[in-house]
Amino acid sequence: MNQAEVIARLQTIFDDIFLEPVKLTPQLSATEVEEWDSLLQISIVVAVEKAFGVRFRVGEVETTRNVGEFADLIARRLQEK
Amino acid sequence: MATATNDDLKKLLLGGDPAFWERLAVRTREAAEFDELFFLSSLRKKAHKRGVPLPSATPEKLRLALVGGYSLYPLHELLEHFLETQGAPVELFVGDYDNFTSEITDGAGRLHAFRPQVLFFLPSARFGKYPGQLTDPRAAQEAEARRLVQHLLDLCRTAHERMQCEVALANFVLPARHDPGPYRSRTLGSDWNFRKLVNLELGLAAPPYVHICDLEFLANRRGAHGALDDRAWFESKQPGSPAFLVDFSRELAQLILSLRRPPKKVLVLDLDNTLWGGVVADDGLEGIEVGDTSPRGEAFKAFQRYVKSLKDRGVLLAVCSKNDHAKAAEPFEKHPEMVLQLSDFAAFTANWEPKSDNLRRMAAELKLGLDSFVFVDDNPAEVDIVRQFAPEVTAIYLGPDPAEYLATLQDCRLFEPRSITADDLQRTTQYRSEQERQSLLASVTDMDAYLASLAMEGVISEFTALDAPRLSQLINKSNQFNLTTRRRTEAEVLALLGDAAYVTFSMRLKDRFGDHGLISIVIGHKQGTNLEIDTWLMSCRVLKRQVEEEVLNELARLARAQGCTRLIGVYLPTAKNEMVKDHYPRFGFATVSETPPRSEYALDVTNFQPVPTKIKILRRAYEPS
Structure with a gap:
């Protein structure tokens, strides 16, 4: 899966979680979305791990700065499977 | 009713439909996964924000504080969600990570100012470690376990005494890793055995106001391997895996609800x-x-x-x-x-x-x-x-x-006793005796003669610490013959004991077929020359047995002994207490005000004549026994 494909899949997960629709772009970061607080972040990570069947290593999600980097991380973990 | 999908719920929410709440509660009951519950919880908060109308009057919020050696985010989120969707909304205090000792002991701190009714305390796993060697003498290891138990219970006692709260205390999850191998079972110095001993002692030594949130059991039920999550600890100091947080918060919600709600009968x-x-x-x-x-x-x-x-x-x-x-x-x-x-x-x-x-x-x-x-x-x-x-x-x-x-x-969780009182064990006998009484009633037509034939004996007592568990049990479960339906925890009942502004008593009843136990409770609040009846409730088992009359006699007697001239009766209607709607007028109280949410009545007791009954009163409140 490339970044665009991962983001398309992420979009469906976000649509389920967020009440106000959020249009995902590679540049989008959590600080730009009002609903996206630290609590929702925990929910997103759990949902993403389940949907993609991956497990992130300690601390690495925190280092991603926007949706694009998060999608790249997911793609890297998918390649290892 | 088919379970609502995420989209159904969102639609109800966006449309401001009050049916949202019932659907949300059903989904929450059925949901098992962390992310699903989290989603439901965020919908709940958004529904509040958008002002989706609540279907009925919501009860007063319970003030609940969480402290401990872990991050209590997002545990608090799930806990609040479970409690609210089960009809018990809470106002939360969430303590700082690992700051519980100072929070509990600092009388001038934020926790004390919050005045929690229930405090949940989650000690860190690092406490659950024997500090010495695996090979130390057993007596030294045991002593260390007891010292830890004492320390945790001392913190609970401090909280209970200084904030008058009930305390929910988590015990320790047992390790899930093989280390140190089979030797773990041969010494109390291993985390495995040390925590087992500490958990055992905690449960056995906990006073009635401490309620153990049994994490050892929960992790065992799930499998400790799936309950613990090292990454979640390193990243955000979580007490366990997301799945375990669900088990944990559900259990804690159940425990807190059980403080105020009786099990099924x-x-x-x-x-x-x-x-x-x-x-x-x-x-x-x-x-x-x-x-x-x-x-x-x-x-x-x-x-x-x-x-x-x-x-x-x-x-x-x-x-x-x-x-x-x-x-x-x-x-x-x-x-x-x-x-x-x-x-x-x-x-x-x-x-x-x-x-x-x-x-x-x-x-x-x-x-x-x-x-x-x-x-x-x-x-x-x-x-x-x-x-x-x-x-x-x-x-x-x-x-x-x-x-x-x-x-x-x-697994239905409907028959879990918080404490088992002697009264509970007698219950079937009591109800079977009730059937015998009924057949006696069928054989005598004269009510007075029937009541006389029962040879009833009543004992009236002021509240005592010994009765507190049963008092709070009855206060929290009695619905029908209950004038105000004010609920009180055991700690709140105990707090009345030393309060000179309150006159309290309970009544026990016996007859020739058996002992009914403690069946009526009254709390009077002194307000100048008025004695306001804060609580008057009675077990429906003893309806029409003249217990009401004897309780009124006692109320009038105590009011006069306190220098009061009037009894003020209050009726707060609920869905279940229609039975006592006309209670006060029936006993000769004059109507002061009658409105849908609250009616008030008054009785001048200066010339009160006790109502004669067939109950022999063996003892009265505030009298030496």
Whole structure:
């Protein structure tokens, strides 16, 4: 899966979680979305791990700065499977 | 009703439909996964923000504080969600990570200012470690475990005494890793054995105001391997995996709810294919399956054994079966493998009426609220009828496999006693005696003569610390004969003991058929020359036995002893206390005000003449016994 494909899949997960629709772009970061607080972040990570069947290593999600980097991380973990 | 999907819920929310709340509660009950629950919780908060109207008046928020050696985010989120969707909204205080000692002991701090009614305390796992060597003498290791137990309970006591709160205390999850190998079981110095000992001692030594949140059990149930999550600890100091947070918060919610809500009182059972395999009217006594001759028979027998153990714990049993009465009774009378006997049941209904009607009649006969009933059946259609036409009853479908009946009931969480009092153990006897009383009543036509023949004796006592568990139990479960339905925890009851502004008493009743135990409770609040009746409640078992009259006599006596001239009675209507709507006027109180949410009445007691009754009062409140 490339970044665009991962983001398309992420979009469906976000649509389920967020009440106000959020249009995902590679540049989008959590600080730009009002609903996206630290609590929702925990929910997103759990949902993403389940949907993609991956497990992130300690601390690495925190280092991603926007949706694009998060999608790249997911793609890297998918390649290892 | 089909379960609502995420989109259904969002639509209800965006449309501001009050049906949102009920659908949300159902989904929450059924949801098992962390992310699903989290989603539901965020919908709940958004619905509040958008002002989706709540269906009925919401109860006052419970002030709940969480402190501990972990991050309590997002545990608090799930906990708040479970409590609110079960009708117990909370105002939360979430302590800082690992700051509990100072929070509990600092009287000028934020926690004390919050004045929690319930404090949850989650000690860190690093406490649950023996600091010395695996090979240290057993006595030294034991002493260290006791010291830790004492330390944790001391913190709980400090919180309880200084903030008058109930305390929920988590115990320790046992390790899930192999280290140090089989040697772990040979020394109290291993985390495995040390924590087991500490947990054991905590449970056994905890005073009544400490309620153990049993994480050891929960992790064992899930598998400690799936409950612990090192990454979540390193990243955000979580007490366990997301799945474990769900188990944990559900349990804690259940524990907190149980402080204010009583367990169910009556278990109503179907017969054919519920207590035995087959249909007795078709298959005959010899054809039904129960007992050790077949696997199915064993399963039914095991189920009966468990049901009997519930009865021994104080749950009333009843039968509600679509059957011919004589046929239905036959297995109990004649089948050698039956565990349950006819005498185990407080009520036995076998006819062709709808079960919902039978359950209503049964509730009226036993003088218990329908909402204290649980009904179980192997037939989903019967369960559905009860859910539709007697929705107050909790109806449980047992499923297609008798092997799972036992587990279904053991996991239903409806009959969990917070504490078992002596009164509970006597209950079936009390209700059976009630049936004997009823037959006596049928044989005498003169009510006065009947009451006299009962040889009733009453004991009235001011509140005592010893009675506190039973007092709070009754205060929290009594619905029908309850003028104000004010709930109080055990700690709140105890706080009244030393308060000179309050006059409190309870009454016990005995008659020639048995002991009813503690059956009526009164709390009076002194306001100048008025004594306002904050609480007046009575167990419906003793309706029309002149207990009300004796309670009024005592109230008037105490009011005068306190220098009061008037009793002020308050009636706060609820869905369940219609029965006492005219209580005060009936006893000669004058109406002060009558409005839908609150009515007030007054009685001048300066010339009060005690109402004569057939109850012999052996002792009165605030008198030496």
